[in-house]
Amino acid sequence: MRLYTHTDFDGVVSAVFLVEVEEIDEILFIDPANIQSGRVQITKFDILADLPYDKRCGMWFDHHESNKPKEGTKFAGLWKIAPSCAQVIYDWADNPYLDKYKELLSEVNKIDSGQVPLDEAKNPKGWFLLSNTLETSAPKKEDDDYRRHVIELIRKNPDIHSILSDERVAKRSQKVFSDLEILKDILLNNTKIIGKVAYSDLRQVENIPRGNNYFIYSLFPDVLASVRLLPGEEDGVHIKISAGHNVYGAKSNFNIGKAMKEMGGGGHFAVGGAKVRKEEAEKLAMDLIKKINESA
Numbered sequence: 155m156r157l158y159t160h161t162d163f164d165g166v167v168s169a170v171f172l173v174e175v176e177e178i179d180e181i182l183f184i185d186p187a188n189i190q191s192g193r194v195q196i197t198k199f200d201i202l203a204d205l206p207y208d209k210r211c212g213m214w215f216d217h218h219e220s221n222k223p224k225e226g227t228k229f230a231g232l233w234k235i236a237p238s239c240a241q242v243i244y245d246w247a248d249n250p251y252l253d254k255y256k257e258l259l260s261e262v263n264k265i266d267s268g269q270v271p272l273d274e275a276k277n278p279k280g281w282f283l284l285s286n287t288l289e290t291s292a293p294k295k296e297d298d299d300y301r302r303h304v305i306e307l308i309r310k311n312p313d314i315h316s317i318l319s320d321e322r323v324a325k326r327s328q329k330v331f332s333d334l335e336i337l338k339d340i341l342l343n344n345t346k347i348i349g350k351v352a353y354s355d356l357r358q359v360e361n362i363p364r365g366n367n368y369f370i371y372s373l374f375p376d377v378l379a380s381v382r383l384l385p386g387e388e389d390g391v392h393i394k395i396s397a398g399h400n401v402y403g404a405k406s407n408f409n410i411g412k413a414m415k416e417m418g419g420g421g422h423f424a425v426g427g428a429k430v431r432k433e434e435a436e437k438l439a440m441d442l443i444k445k446i447n448e449s450a
């Protein structure tokens with residue numbers, strides 16, 4: 155089987171678990187939007203993890219609320235609400251062979267469901283630091299090669315101290331810290347507070363470090379949510395919009411995953427994203443901000 159998994163830490167841990175319990179020959183890393191576009195060639199020999207459902211696939215695992223299958227949809231695998239897709243696979247496999255990953259599972263659950271302490275968002279350490287090394291501004295091929303390296307490191311020994319001392323991981327960890335300094339300046343210079351929402355218009359910014367989803371709230375602790383526009387996609391037509399609740403602040407009851415689904419994307423209750431047409435992006439962002447403010 156071939157595995158298509160998400161590019162993030164949950165996608166990587168999902169791959170670790172699936173490689174342990176299934177026959178996987180190849181691992182490919184993709185963005186959810188690539189499945190939704192229908193452009194990826196998927197066959198019955200493909201497993202999808204932490205990604206939207208595609209009816210051509212052989213097996214599917216996911217936990218995103220916006221991807222909830224329609225009543226009566228028949229597929230091999232499992233969708234359920236869980237803190238991570240790794241948890242969904244762990245429960246489905248129910249295999250003592252995965253017991254050695256219990257600590258890792260509890261960490262990926264925290265990281266993928268908004269339970270990273272604010273001081274760690276600013277100063278990543280342990281498993282969260284490792285997760286920050288996975289998505290960088292490096293060419294995708296380089297990131298993918300690194301993700302496969304991390305999967306092998308975890309399988310060899312799921313001890314985070316030994317993983318962080320690996321030469322490639324250590325080098326990327328250093329870059330995580332210098333990138334957060336750069337990102338801090340970018341966000342401070344390009345963010346407006348509209349009502350209770352931090353709106354970062356990064357459409358004109360070049361070389362934006364990925365950082366992490368929680369970092370913005372260390373800079374704007376009083377907001378209810380954040381909305382972000384990123385630079386144009388390679389297709390020249392779309393740009394990415396993303397949004398999230400301030401997980402450290404007052405609880406918002408606005409469903410971001412649902413709003414993103416309406417724009418052709420998806421996500422969870424508290425965080426989500428979509429690829430939208432360039433010329434519509436600003437208006438969509440303003441409408442979203444308005445709705446979040448009104449729901450407060």
Ligand SMILES: [Mn+2]
Binds near residue numbers: 217266
């Ligand atoms: Mn996930």
